[in-house]
Amino acid sequence: MTNKLLSIKIADPYAEAFFQLSLSLYIKNNDPDLFYQLIFDIQDFLKLLKETPELDNFLKNPLNSNILKKNILNKIIENKFNLQTINFLNLLIDKKRIDTIQTIGKIFLEKAYEFVCIKFVEVWSTIELSQKQQENLIQKINILLGPIFSEPSVQFYKIQLTLMLDTNLLGGLIIKMGSKIIDLSLRNELQQLGKKLDITI
Numbered sequence: 001m002t003n004k005l006l007s008i009k010i011a012d013p014y015a016e017a018f019f020q021l022s023l024s025l026y027i028k029n030n031d032p033d034l035f036y037q038l039i040f041d042i043q044d045f046l047k048l049l050k051e052t053p054e055l056d057n058f059l060k061n062p063l064n065s066n067i068l069k070k071n072i073l074n075k076i077i078e079n080k081f082n083l084q085t086i087n088f089l090n091l092l093i094d095k096k097r098i099d100t101i102q103t104i105g106k107i108f109l110e111k112a113y114e115f116v117c118i119k120f121v122e123v124w125s126t127i128e129l130s131q132k133q134q135e136n137l138i139q140k141i142n143i144l145l146g147p148i149f150s151e152p153s154v155q156f157y158k159i160q161l162t163l164m165l166d167t168n169l170l171g172g173l174i175i176k177m178g179s180k181i182i183d184l185s186l187r188n189e190l191q192q193l194g195k196k197l198d199i200t201i
Contacts, residue, residue: 008107011100015107018042018088022112025084032116034082036158039112041085045077046105060099069093119159124166124174124185134161141177 018038026035049056055076059069070090077086092098121141123129129137138159166174172185 007100007103010097011103011107014092014095014097014100015104015111018104018108019111021084021088023115032158035112035116036160037082038085039109039116040160041081042105042108045081045085045089046102048076049102059093059101062096066093066096069098116157119157119177120162121159122162122164122176124164124169124176126165126167126169126171128165129163134163137161137173137175141175 022035022038025038026032049059055072058064058072070093073089073093074086077089089098089101092101092104097104119141123137138161141159169185173182174185175182
């Protein structure tokens with residue numbers, strides 16, 4: 001058995017256990033937001049390990065005690081992640097499986113994505129969007145994605161906005177959903193007008 005297959009075999013029961021916990025919390029509380037929170041926690045933790053290899057190496061090092069690992073980890077994530085996620089990561093440390101968290105996280109996310117439909121939408125604007133503007137934007141995106149969200153395999157869905165500022169747009173928005181880009185910026189309108197008038201903008 002290759003190392004990769006062995007890693008998957010070890011990781012799958014933990015990923016399945018956390019997935020079932022997430023589902024049970026959703027069913028018990030009838031609140032998909034908690035389910036989403038656990039998904040985003042795992043996404044953010046995998047991103048954290050990728051961006052800080054020192055932490056990744058520290059957690060994988062068998063010479064570091066479980067107590068030390070949990071103390072360091074909890075200081076970093078205690079105010080950022082849900083308690084269920086923190087408890088799960090601490091369990092992996094106790095079971096000496098934290099070194100397989102990337103594989104566990106990937107399997108968990110695959111299971112979660114099969115159950116829900118989460119669309120990650122990036123939005124660039126010249127100014128910060130108010131909560132009301134964000135809600136209106138989500139409603140419009142809902143209409144665009146309606147056929148996808150209405151598929152029988154979709155249990156429930158969520159649109160996750162990532163907001164970014166770009167003063168070069170002059171005004172309006174740029175919306176990116178996967179490979180699809182909707183350019184509603186004033187800069188784009190001026191560029192299109194410039195092309196018609198044979199003017200470089």
